Amino acid sequence: xxxxxxxxxxxxxxxxxxxxxxxxxxxxxxxxxxxxxxxxxxxxxxxxxxxxxxxxxxxxxxxxxxxxxx
Numbered sequence: 001x002x003x004x005x006x007x008x009x010x011x012x013x014x015x016x017x018x019x020x021x022x023x024x025x026x027x028x029x030x031x032x033x034x035x036x037x038x039x040x041x042x043x044x045x046x047x048x049x050x051x052x053x054x055x056x057x058x059x060x061x062x063x064x065x066x067x068x069x070x
Contacts, residue, residue, distance in 0.1 A: 003030065007039040011049070011068055014057060018065035023058030040066045 006028050011019065019027075024036040044051035044066060051066045 003028070003035055004039050004042065007036060008043060011043065011066060015068040016070065017057035018052075018054050018067035019058050020056040020061060020063050020065050022061075022063075023056055027058070 007024055010024060010027060021033055021036040021040055024030070024040065025033045028036070030036055040051055043049045048069055049066060050069045051064060053063065054065045054067075055062055056065050
């Protein structure tokens with residue numbers, strides 16, 4: 001599995017809740033936050049995902065988050 005697959009699976013698991021790049025980095029034990037950022041931006045360009053400013057379901061912070069749009 002790739003990092004993109006792992007990020008995708010985590011977001012799908014959390015549907016309909018949103019998650020930030022920092023929490024994705026922690027949950028997936030990624031070495032750098034930029035890995036999560038690159039992959040969430042890639043997913044956001046696909047149908048069915050939305051990246052926006054909102055509340056993270058992981059840390060509760062008001063920041064850029066991504067979620068699956070049903």
